[in-house]
Amino acid sequence: MGLALSISDLRVTSDRGRQLLAVPKLELPAGALVGIEGPSGAGKSTLLYALAGLLTATGQVRWGDADVLRLDAEQRARFRAERIGMIFQDFLLFEELDAADNAALTALFRPRTERAALRARARARLASLGLGEQGLDRTVASFSGGERQRVAIARAMAAEAPVLLADEPTASLDRAAADRLIDDLIGLARATGTTLIAVSHDTRLISRMDRILTIEDGALTDDREGSA
Amino acid sequence: MIAFWDSLSALSQDLLMTVLLLLPSLLAGGLVLRGFAPWPLVRAILRRFRVASILFVLLIAISVGMGIGLLAQERGLRHGTAQAADKFDLVISAPGSEMTVMMSAVFLQPSDMPLLDGATYAEIAGHESVSIAAPLAFGDSFGSAPVIGTTAEFARYLAEDRIEGRMWETAQEALAGALVPLEIGGGFAPAHGHGDAAEDNAHAGEPLTIVGKLASTGTPWDRAILVPVETVWSVHGLANGHAPDRSDQIGPPFDPAYFPGTPAVVVRSEALWANYALRSEFTRDRETMAFFPGAVLAQLYRVLGDIRQIMSLMALVTQVLVAAAVLLGLFILSRLFHRQLALLRALGAPARFVFAVVWSFGAVLLLAGTVLGLGTGSLAASVLSRIVTARTDILVTAPLGWSEIHFLAGFISVTLLLSLLPAAVVLRQPVVPSLRG
Helix, strand or coil: CCCCEEEEEEEEECCCCCEEEEEEEEEECCCCEEEEECCCCCCHHHHHHHHCCCCCCEEEEEECCEEHHHCCHHHHHHHHHHHEEEECCCCCCCCCCEHHHHHCHHHHHCCHHHHHHHHHHHHHHHHHCCCCHHHHCCEHHHCCHHHHHHHHHHHHHHCCCCEEEEECCCCCCCHHHHHHHHHHHHHHHHHHCCEEEEECCCHHHHCCCCEEEEEECCEEEEEEECCC | CHHHHHHCCHHHHHHHHHHHHHHHHHHHHHHHHCCCCCHHHHHHHHHHCHHHHHHHHHHHHHHHHHHHHHHHHHHHHHHHHHHHCCCCCEEEECCCCHHHHHHHHCCCCCCCCCCECHHHHHHHHCCCCCCEEEEEEEEEEECCEEEEEECHHHHHHHCCCCEEECCCCCCCEEEECCCCCCCCCCEECCEECCHHHCECCCCCCCCEEEEEEECCCCCHHHHCEEEEHHHHHHHCCCCCCCCHHHCCCCCCCCCHHHCCCECEEEEECCCHHHHHHHHHHCCECCCEEEECHHHHHHHHHHHHHHHHHHHHHHHHHHHHHHHHHHHHHHHHHHHHCHHHHHHHHHCCCCHHHHHHHHHHHHHHHHHHHHHHHHHHHHHHHHHHHHHHHHHHCCCCCCCCCHHHHHHHHHHHHHHHHHCHHHHHHHHCCCHHHHHCC
């Protein structure tokens, strides 16, 4: 089951003091599928990274009971490892590892007792995304863009995190691969009750979301229901 | 603590010292890697940057190999020279430089030396504590082989009685050292002098025959031809050490009245204390000088010991500098996979895990380079030993020993601790800019 998000007075500023993002108030229910759109440089990815606790910010970002901005760096890392899966535009895979090792990457730093189960879940996710036994042991360097992004989804969901944050997940894919990925991503999120927040310029992805936020010049300018 | 250390065997001390030297790196490694399994990522990074990794490993291997190869060689040379002087308990000569006499008598390096007369030799040979008093006579050669006049007793003692063929019985017979290119039954005429200045035909009318071959001693004497000392005196037109009515005699006793002189007498006594007594007795102003070649070598080693320490320090500093350069390279290399490191942080990896990946990458390169360097050093020491042995005729063997193991253990610890620095620096890089590429 996903986690609910509650933001209040979130502010992100640059090292030189320039305000990059300000979100006075935002509430998202657990299991919501949320799309974030807006022009390039508006602050969409900044919001995503702030939600993951990867940026220094002020205010409150509460995932369930936990305010990530109140956690120190190592607590935030542990929170991400347990609660947040992340997907990036250019996949960010280890090219020399096979699909199974990439999908189970987080097993390398999880407690020994959790590693076997995490690896098994990663393989199951890969299988459910169509990367069955034949593809598991190939290094991802030989994979197509669509296959790589599916490996990245499997990695993000292997830990059964209740939150999935996706930064332009279809931007590096052709249309056919992007459409398949959208189906996979939304299908998995709905099936598992995961809270999904995706930053994207892809209208086909955004239109499939429950709720759509628009960010312009570092501010939330629109918050509407999606057509899904 | 000192008493405990002293109570341990040499092997135990060496093993314990190795462990102690490795301990800092073992502790650091244990602390950094505890609870993590970074090896798949380290393997992936090594594969990604295999050319750079191989170059780094080779650089470290060459540096380590040169360092330990030279150290082993220096020890082998000391051991070889000490071995060469082993049969020369006490040398008595006219006063002068002990080093010159030792180089001449023990290492057969030609030099002009004043002579001891027959009365002095008789006094030495007749001393109750002396079991061997061998006069030496230099000056002739055959090819690159010096021709040395001495007594049969000393020749047997030198080769520990391992003589193929037989001992000389006349003044026209000789024994060849193990490396002399003459076989038993072969003849030769000694040239007067050595090297390019030798007069080949000076003794052409005095041909000699090899009747025996000495077993290898691992000393410059292996390349020498030994002849009765009477032969050397005779071919130079001198009295042969015996009265005319005994002119066919070979070996002692010599008649002081017909003794032409000897630059050095090698003395052996059965009792250790007697050697000291003889040294004291024959150390006389303006008459004789008695010394232990081993003691002269020890003085030389003391001087060289300081140089060795400097060499060791320089080798260590050089290797640490190379390792530091490699670690700097690692830091630069880590910039190439900074996105992957940022990804790990984004996925929730603890900082210590990212630190462990970078440190392990460096550690693998350093350890691989060190192990390869051990092989390279061993090979270098072996090759250098052969070259030095061929050039000096001193048998030099330089197997790697505990001092090299300790050196490597220290090197590993220092460099693995140093490699914590680039790992720490990499960790300070901000995550989000790296994720954004």
